[in-house]
Amino acid sequence: MKSSLMRFLYTIILLNLSVNIVYSQCDSLERASQRETGAQRVDALNEYARCFFGPDFDKMDSLSTLALKAAEEINYTSGYARSIQNFGLLAYLLRARS
Secondary structure, eight states, X not given: OHHXXXXXXXXXXXXXXXXXXXXXXXXXXXXXXHHOOHHHHHHHHHHHHHTTTTTOHHHHHHHHHHHHXXXXXXXXXXXXXXXXXXXXXXXXXXXXXX
């Protein structure tokens, strides 16, 4: 009984640390998406969009759309492809929820 309780507490602590690290990374990506230009901005927008993969599909959609348009404007093929990949993940999750 003690070992399963300790394992549970250890898991909770690790999850909490992981969430804090992810939110810290998302804050950095948000700042980068605002300050960067060109391909770096597209990459930051695409990565920032993935921060909302579970909690906010609308935010992920709008950030991916911004990245897609910015990638098109500068003819950045891999940034465009990453945006399309984000839309694919969204479609898959939304379909799985229905």
